[in-house]
Amino acid sequence: MNDMSRLERTVGTKNIKMECRDCQVYYGDTHAIKDVNVDIEDKTVTAFIGPSGCGKSTFLRCLNRMNDTISVARVEGQFKLDGEDIYDRRVDPVQLRAKVGMVFQKPNPFPKSIYDNVAYGPRIHGLARNKAELDDIVEQALRRGALWNEVKDRLDAPGTGLSGGQQQRLCIARAVATEPEVLLMDEPCSALDPIATAQVEELIDELRQSYSVVIVTHSMQQAARVSQKTAFFHLGNLVEFGETGQIFTNPVDPRTESYITGRIG
Amino acid sequence: MSVSIITLIVLGIAVLGFFLGRQRALSLSASSGKRLHSLPGYYGQMVFLFAAVPALLLMTAWLFMQPILIEGRISANIPDSVIPEGGARSLVMADVRRIAGGLDALIADSGMTETALDQMRADETDVRSQLGNVGVALGSDVPVQVFEAAKEYRASSKTGSLLMSIAVLAVCGLFAAWSLLRISPDQRARNVSEGFVLALLVGASLVAILTTVGIVTSLLFETFHFFKLYPAREFFFSTVWNPQFRGGSELGILPLLWGTLYVSFIALLLAVPVGLMIAIYLAEYASKAMRSVAKPAIEVLAGIPTIVYGLFALITVGPFLRDWLAQPMGLGNSSSSVLTAGLVMGIMLIPFVSSLSDDIINAVPQSMRDGSFGLGATKSETIRQVILPAALPGVVGAVLLAASRAIGETMIVVMGAGAAAKLGLNPFEAMTTVTVKIVSQLTGDTEFASPETLVAFALGLTLFVFTLGLNVLALYIVRKYREQYE
Numbered sequence: 125m126n127d128m129s130r131l132e133r134t135v136g137t138k139n140i141k142m143e144c145r146d147c148q149v150y151y152g153d154t155h156a157i158k159d160v161n162v163d164i165e166d167k168t169v170t171a172f173i174g175p176s177g178c179g180k181s182t183f184l185r186c187l188n189r190m191n192d193t194i195s196v197a198r199v200e201g202q203f204k205l206d207g208e209d210i211y212d213r214r215v216d217p218v219q220l221r222a223k224v225g226m227v228f229q230k231p232n233p234f235p236k237s238i239y240d241n242v243a244y245g246p247r248i249h250g251l252a253r254n255k256a257e258l259d260d261i262v263e264q265a266l267r268r269g270a271l272w273n274e275v276k277d278r279l280d281a282p283g284t285g286l287s288g289g290q291q292q293r294l295c296i297a298r299a300v301a302t303e304p305e306v307l308l309m310d311e312p313c314s315a316l317d318p319i320a321t322a323q324v325e326e327l328i329d330e331l332r333q334s335y336s337v338v339i340v341t342h343s344m345q346q347a348a349r350v351s352q353k354t355a356f357f358h359l360g361n362l363v364e365f366g367e368t369g370q371i372f373t374n375p376v377d378p379r380t381e382s383y384i385t386g387r388i389g
Numbered sequence: 390m391s392v393s394i395i396t397l398i399v400l401g402i403a404v405l406g407f408f409l410g411r412q413r414a415l416s417l418s419a420s421s422g423k424r425l426h427s428l429p430g431y432y433g434q435m436v437f438l439f440a441a442v443p444a445l446l447l448m449t450a451w452l453f454m455q456p457i458l459i460e461g462r463i464s465a466n467i468p469d470s471v472i473p474e475g476g477a478r479s480l481v482m483a484d485v486r487r488i489a490g491g492l493d494a495l496i497a498d499s500g501m502t503e504t505a506l507d508q509m510r511a512d513e514t515d516v517r518s519q520l521g522n523v524g525v526a527l528g529s530d531v532p533v534q535v536f537e538a539a540k541e542y543r544a545s546s547k548t549g550s551l552l553m554s555i556a557v558l559a560v561c562g563l564f565a566a567w568s569l570l571r572i573s574p575d576q577r578a579r580n581v582s583e584g585f586v587l588a589l590l591v592g593a594s595l596v597a598i599l600t601t602v603g604i605v606t607s608l609l610f611e612t613f614h615f616f617k618l619y620p621a622r623e624f625f626f627s628t629v630w631n632p633q634f635r636g637g638s639e640l641g642i643l644p645l646l647w648g649t650l651y652v653s654f655i656a657l658l659l660a661v662p663v664g665l666m667i668a669i670y671l672a673e674y675a676s677k678a679m680r681s682v683a684k685p686a687i688e689v690l691a692g693i694p695t696i697v698y699g700l701f702a703l704i705t706v707g708p709f710l711r712d713w714l715a716q717p718m719g720l721g722n723s724s725s726s727v728l729t730a731g732l733v734m735g736i737m738l739i740p741f742v743s744s745l746s747d748d749i750i751n752a753v754p755q756s757m758r759d760g761s762f763g764l765g766a767t768k769s770e771t772i773r774q775v776i777l778p779a780a781l782p783g784v785v786g787a788v789l790l791a792a793s794r795a796i797g798e799t800m801i802v803v804m805g806a807g808a809a810a811k812l813g814l815n816p817f818e819a820m821t822t823v824t825v826k827i828v829s830q831l832t833g834d835t836e837f838a839s840p841e842t843l844v845a846f847a848l849g850l851t852l853f854v855f856t857l858g859l860n861v862l863a864l865y866i867v868r869k870y871r872e873q874y875e
Contacts, residue, residue: 193762195676222765232756235779244774245764295760302764 141166141336147201160362169337171351178357188224189217225304229311231291233283241283245302269297289320309339403441406565410436423574431578439568444561455549471532488539491525611846619840630810644810648820653795655731664742672750691740695800702733702805715817728816730805741791749783789863793856799824
């Protein structure tokens with residue numbers, strides 16, 4: 125898979141979906157993100173790697189303004205989605221999060237049925253006019269989340285009763301159901317076993333057909349397997365950003381090389 | 390020897406045992422070259438516990454049993470002739486105890502010797518005035534038999550205490566010596582003290598459980614008496630509450646039960662929505678600074694004595710409701726009304742609901758909120774559709790606890806809703822509740838063994854069953870749904 129995607133990588137330039145310039149994040153007095161510039165391409169998987177506490181999750185949470193819910197966090201700089209500043213006063217963060225969906229580290233299905241979990245977003249945003257349409261959206265989302273065949277007979281069962289891997293795929297289906305343009309994933313596999321991880325990775329690769337995916341991961345192998353672009357963060361700085369193949373085989377910055385070879389981390 | 394001196398001696402032996410035990414463990418280990426199984430202190434602790442605990446337990450049991458046994462024997466010896474007409478044997482026994490106490494005082498104060506006391510006769514000396522001199526006033530002259538019984542009571546108590554001192558000290562010494570001799574490096578002294586800790590904890594829980602059992606049995610006993618005097622069917626199904634001092638009362642519980650439920654319902658109607666909204670505000674919207682001010686401020690409400698709430702109902706809420714609502718609408722002109730008591734009680738319950746619900750809402754994992762916000766839900770959508778359903782079992786539990794509190798409330802009802810037992814729908818009318826009637830029936834001056842007084846116990850038991858049922862239901866709901874989001 126790695127070789128194939130490396131071939132694909134060289135084909136054509138893609139549209140820039142999100143553009144981030146001079147980004148700073150402060151948590152109280154701590155300067156958590158310093159001068160980060162990243163372009164996230166459409167229909168591409170971008171991986172953020174780096175040691176714990178380097179700011180990759182913080183930066184990810186800037187992309188859909190989830191940091192707004194933390195009162196001490198302060199964000200500066202330009203974040204553009206399709207050329208529009210998402211921190212502009214006219215932008216409603218709630219609408220933005222419908223466009224830029226998010227999947228979290230720990231599977232967090234709501235204590236509702238599988239169906240209601242997936243239908244949650246579409247219901248809030250009024251995506252379906254009637255029950256039949258909603259059924260359709262739920263089925264499509266569960267198919268996209270590669271979960272349909274496993275749960276189609278028990279849509280009324282509680283989402284919390286699924287296995288860890290199924291729960292995470294349910295969360296992905298739930299995020300997909302609101303038809304986002306960008307999908308943010310914060311270490312989506314860190315709570316999963318290797319088999320569930322493989323399933324989710326396969327799913328991420330399929331999602332790339334329709335969305336721009338940004339994934340934060342601790343596993344360099346995972347970044348190498350699923351992503352086309354990789355950004356390496358260290359101590360709040362973006363050290364290096366480029367084609368995944370190049371970052372892993374021929375890093376420019378010595379810090380990147382040290383991290384990849386396991387000398388810092 | 391008095392109880393406190395014995396206790397001190399026992400504790401002294403136990404402390405001595407502690408040091409001896411520790412010393413012995415150390416020297417045994419040194420001489421045999423074996424490592425001690427436990428730290429040396431544990432061996433000392435073991436000797437301490439074996440010396441103190443059985444001896445003190447024996448003393449407690451003895452102190453309980455001795456008066457019962459002695460009184461049983463002496464009261465059987467009192468002839469029926471000295472029991473006054475219409476009086477009870479227990480009243481005579483109370484006299485016996487007081488005379489015995491007086492004789493003790495006589496010896497201590499006026500220097501009378503034991504032999505002089507033995508020769509003293511009720512028909513020859515003026516016992517009443519002698520006892521009066523040492524501060525024990527008796528209502529009438531002492532009959533010979535009662536005086537003799539008192540002397541015997543005194544003598545038996547003295548022998549009893551002497552026997553007790555010997556037995557307690559013997560047990561203390563024997564157990565201390567036995568546990569000292571048993572010490573060896575292999576002995577598991579840690580586990581022994583673990584066992585004592587367990588027994589202590591179980592004992593503490595037993596106190597709570599046995600108290601509940603005691604309360605219920607005493608209620609059951611008197612309720613049983615009541616139903617022997619008054620038909621149960623009338624009590625449970627009659628719609629008239631009309632106690633008479635001369636008998637022939639009608640004691641139907643329905644009007645009281647209706648008043649209780651009506652007042653509680655109004656109270657919950659106010660307390661649940663307001664309390665829940667406060668909880669949501671505090672848990673989800675309020676800033677840290679706001680929360681640290683608002684939460685204690687709201688909990689002040691819980692600290693106000695209910696009698697103060699009652700005053701508030703009596704002089705403020707009641708007249709206000711009468712002048713601005715009841716009279717203009719022509720619904721009555723009483724300042725005590727169901728609505729008054731219900732509203733004031735509702736205010737009292739707000740902190741119960743809000744504080745418990747706040748804790749429960751805070752316990753919903755942050756990942757639920759993140760998940761919902763990440764899908765583009767607003768705060769109130771998240772609360773309505775994710776947080777409240779997840780917190781629902783706990784919230785229901787909080788509401789049911791508040792309900793049992795409301796059902797048991799007395800003072801606010803007395804002062805806010807009045808004391809008239811009525812079945813009616815008009816919330817501006819005075820009504821009353823079960824608890825109020827329990828108070829008024831027990832504090833009236835009717836005879837204790839009459840149905841008018843005993844009905845209080847039947848009412849109490851009914852109330853207890855009601856609140857117990859609510860608590861069980863609350864626990865069941867909380868348990869059944871608790872783990873859903875974990």
